[in-house]
Amino acid sequence: GQQVMQIPQYQHVQEGEDFTTYCNSSTTLSNIQWYKQRPGGHPVFLIQLVKSGEVKKQKRLTFQFGEAKKNSSLHITATQTTDVGTYFCAGPNFGNEKLTFGTGTRLTIIP
Amino acid sequence: EAGVVQSPRYKIIEKKQPVAFWCNPISGHNTLYWYRQNLGQGPELLIRYENEEAVDDSQLPKDRFSAERLKGVDSTLKIQPAELGDSAVYLCASSLAGVGTEAFFGQGTRLTVV
Numbered sequence: 001g002q003q004v005m006q007i008p009q010y011q012h013v014q015e016g017e018d019f020t021t022y023c024n025s026s027t028t029l030s031n032i033q034w035y036k037q038r039p040g041g042h043p044v045f046l047i048q049l050v051k052s053g054e055v056k057k058q059k060r061l062t063f064q065f066g067e068a069k070k071n072s073s074l075h076i077t078a079t080q081t082t083d084v085g086t087y088f089c090a091g092p093n094f095g096n097e098k099l100t101f102g103t104g105t106r107l108t109i110i111p
Numbered sequence: 112e113a114g115v116v117q118s119p120r121y122k123i124i125e126k127k128q129p130v131a132f133w134c135n136p137i138s139g140h141n142t143l144y145w146y147r148q149n150l151g152q153g154p155e156l157l158i159r160y161e162n163e164e165a166v167d168d169s170q171l172p173k174d175r176f177s178a179e180r181l182k183g184v185d186s187t188l189k190i191q192p193a194e195l196g197d198s199a200v201y202l203c204a205s206s207l208a209g210v211g212t213e214a215f216f217g218q219g220t221r222l223t224v225v
Contacts, residue, residue: 030211100156101146
């Protein structure tokens with residue numbers, strides 16, 4: 001079945017440093033969504049990318065969808081303590097409308 | 112507008128006992144999901160509804176889990192009997208129309224089976 005892996009599993013950064021998480025799917029995705037889950041909270045939608053090679057920005061966050069629509073990345077510039085949480089990518093593959101979540105990257109910030 | 116509402120927030124039961132979770136999605140959302148999330152892992156889909164029809168229940172352990180979404184609005188997920196390995200957070204989510212639209216999650220029900 002479809003597998004969605006993320007690396008790294010954990011990332012500890014000093015406040016102000018950049019952070020990147022990578023998402024790789026075993027199958028081609030029709031779209032990719034990113035969610036953030038704060039400790040003890042529930043996943044909250046951040047963004048959706050649909051087009052091959054698409055890049056979207058939200059303030060300090062930059063999201064990219066790969067050309068082959070099998071991978072994606074999330075980059076955070078100059079991290080802040082409010083960025084703490086686990087970042088999940090999620091995507092359905094073509095022909096299977098199942099929203100599969102990645103393994104997640106847990107970000108912690110060292111003040 | 113209220114988000115996705117789940118109850119209860121926490122539940123502790125002994126193994127072999129039954130348990131039920133309730134979810135009320137955002138008004139007008141046709142798609143409803145039940146996910147299970149184990150500690151330190153991503154949510155795993157159990158079942159997806161389009162209106163009142165279960166269109167994907169391939170990951171639902173049907174020997175002990177059941178779900179229903181009568182009238183295509185709120186939904187219940189039941190486990191009977193519960194096993195120790197069922198301890199997890201059960202998340203309900205809804206979206207306007209299928210996996211091409213963002214999913215809104217409820218706060219979840221944290222189940223502990225002892």
